[in-house]
Amino acid sequence: MPAPAIEMINITKVFPGVIANDQVNLRVEQGAIHALLGENGAGKSTLMSILFGLYEPDSGIIKIRGKRVKIRSPNDATALGIGMVHQHFRLIHNFTVTENIILGLELRRRWGNLDLRNAEKRVAELSETYGLSVDPLARIENITVGMQQRVEILKILYRNADILIFDEPTAVLTPQEIDELLNIFHRLTAEGKTIIFITHKLKEIKAAAGRCTILRRGRYIDTVDVNAASESELAEKMVGRSVNFRIEKQPARPGDLILKLEDLTVTGSRGVPAVRGLSLEVYAGETVGIAGVDGNGQPELAAAIAGLLPVKSGKILLKGRDVSRESIKNRNKDGIGMVPEDRHKHxxxxxxxxxxxxxxxxxxxxxxxxxxxxxxxxxxxxxxxxxxxxxxxxxxxxxxxxxxxxxxxxxxxxxxxxxxxxSPELLIMSQPTRGLDVGAIEYIHRRIIEERDKGRAVLLISFELDEILSLCDRIAVISQGRIAGELPAGEADERQIGALMGGLHG
Ligand SMILES: Nc1ncnc2c1ncn2[C@@H]1O[C@H](COP(=O)(O)OP(=O)(O)O)[C@@H](O)[C@H]1O
Ligand SMILES: [Mg+2]
Incomplete structure (x- = not known):
């Protein structure tokens, strides 16, 4: 047996007032796809930041390929062949793929034409080897989020990483892009790379990982063979009690038309239209879901209905009356309730x-x-x-x-x-469970169904497709500020929704 790629032994890291990692152990075999599972705040990112040299642990030992090491900075980590794809990408938008990849490497030499050509060639080769289909000459601003993530992968492969850490990489992807990423994982490990994959989505762990380490409130809970563990066993280890995934609900009994959006256009913070000619209806007693990937006009849509952003053109009709020029306060009085995306700001x-x-x-x-x-x-x-x-x-x-x-x-x-x-007649819920633990999520989901059953019109905006699928009666997919397609929840299939999310109009 070769030595494990990674051994982290009794790692402890304390932040003021919180023990983020409390004697945590992690052992990852070479060539494995190893999942790191835990609820929000469980300590996953902290553990990986320690491995990548962003934080120093208060105590504990790290061994890489059997050798004890000190990792004091990301440079140390890179030298040990460790790379990390962060939750938020660090790319320069008006640079090309290759320029982004070599950025920081050639600080002393100005890039000559020859350097750049050689780099482009190497990027093309790496892209080919791992099936990434990235164009080395494309500008970041012209490629999708999924492609940008692959540029981040190429960036660490270019630096010869053979241990790749992914911190919640699927959060920003469509279902199709998630499938493709998991395929890329397999391609990477087939070429001998080792992968650590952070997620809280059990389905993805089942689809990709061999073994899975579970953390809960900073503590190490267990490491299991994924094939031998059911989703509910994994969930129970993650949460510390049994979890009910099924949301019981009766079919909706829609009543009057409450909200009607007509050809709504709203300008976003960058001065360009974020919502572009969007039309939608929501009836009393039903939950309509807005599914879509981040950055397609969702916050602007919610803000415009609530009165936080002005409407450029089109109408917002509340029970037939245009409220698009009314104050926030009056819209409240008229029966619009809003759970905003940014709970701290709004x-x-x-x-x-x-x-x-x-x-x-x-x-x-x-x-x-x-x-x-x-x-x-x-x-x-x-x-x-x-x-x-x-x-x-x-x-x-x-x-x-x-x-x-x-x-x-x-x-x-x-x-x-x-x-x-x-007692609003229209309840807008914008990312209502983002970042919450399973207990709070269960509660909020039950409450949304209850409010629907009391006859309120509920508009649920969420990046979590599973949340939309399990709660909504109708699903509208938003892409580039428009409704790309609408489906009754019963007939909705994930791939079809994914295609609409990706901008294929149905
Ligand atoms: N830089 C920091 N300063 C203070 N507390 C932090 C810091 N980073 C993380 N924490 C806290 O440590 C705990 C674990 O956080 P984190 O590792 O980000 O969890 P996860 O990635 O599993 O969601 C949380 O309670 C978080 O608030
Ligand atoms: Mg995290």
Whole structure:
């Protein structure tokens, strides 16, 4: 047996107030695809950042191919043949693929024509060997996100990495691109490379990995043979209890037309249209999902309906009345509730207490202010206690808990409680479970179904196709600011949706 590619033994890393890695062990065989599984905050990125020399561990030992090493910087890691593809790419958009790949390598020499030609040739060869189909001369701004990720892969292959770390690489990809990436993994290991693949998606682990190490709250839980473990066993190890994947729901009973978008165009932050002539209808008592890959106009769409962004042209009709020029406050009054994508920027005031956050939109009403304009504190506390109980908000200090001291899942529950409490007819949920743990996700999913069943029109915008498929009654796929196609959820198949997401109009 050759020595393992990687052994990390009893790795501990403490950040102020949190033990990110607590005596963690990881052993990865050469030529393997090894998955690292864990919920948000489990310590996966920290462990890999230690392996890549971005953090120094407080204690623990690292061996690479059987030899004990100290990895003090990414340069040390590169010299040991370790490369990392980060969650966010680090590419320069108006440079070519090859220029990006050699960037940083030839700092002392200006690139001569000959250097560049040689580099282009080598990039083409690497692309060919690993089946990446990357054009060495393409500009980054003209290629898809999936291709950009392959440029990041080429960047580390160019530096002769034979241990490749991928931190949640599938989060930004369409289902087709995910399949292709997993094929590339197999191609890489067939050529002798070793892969560590971070994900929280069990399906992907089942499809690609041989072994899987599970972390939970900074601790090492187990390493298992993926073929021998079921998805629910893996989930249970990840979460620490059994998990219910199936969301029980009755068929929708749609009522009146609540929201109608007509040929809506919205300008995004860069001054170019982000939503381009989008039309959509949402009825009472149904959940309509907007499926799509990041960067296709989703936040701008939600912001325009809620009144956070102006409408350039087209109409937003709420029960037949055009509200596209109304203030945020009036749209609230008219029955639009919004769980925003950025819960820190638009959802909460972090320095405020839970009870204050729960009345942000209603404190001027007679329930919470007396005629002289003073707040009625006992009514506010009573209201907060009711919602804390009703929405299972874990707030250590009750209504007085500061929002910033709570976990992401509980912050999200505060926002959802506030919005639902106003009994909106239209509830817009933008990435409502992003970054939350399984317990909070289960709760929020159940709540979305409940609100639908109470007759609200729910518009769910999510990058998680599984979330859309399991919750929605109708699915609209957004691509480049337009609805590329619409399907009843029962008939939707993942590949078809994936094709629409990728811009193939159906
Ligand atoms: N640079 C940092 N400073 C302080 N705390 C951090 C830092 N990086 C991560 N953490 C904390 O360490 C824990 C593990 O985080 P992370 O390794 O990013 O988890 P994962 O990648 O599994 O989601 C979390 O509680 C996180 O908030
Ligand atoms: Mg991470």
């Amino acid at each position: 959802g909460l005031i972090l320095d405020f207490r839970v009870d204050e956050n729960l009345i942000l939109k209603s404190f001027r009403g007679k329930n919470y202010s007396n005629p002289a304009g003073f707040l009625r504190f006992s009514a506010i506390a009573k209201h907060a206690n009711f919602l804390i109980e009703e929405f299972d908000i874990r707030a250590g200090n009750g209504p007085a808990t500061l929002a910033k001291s709570m976990s992401g899942g509980n912050q999200q529950k505060v926002i959802i409680a506030r919005e639902i409490d106003l």
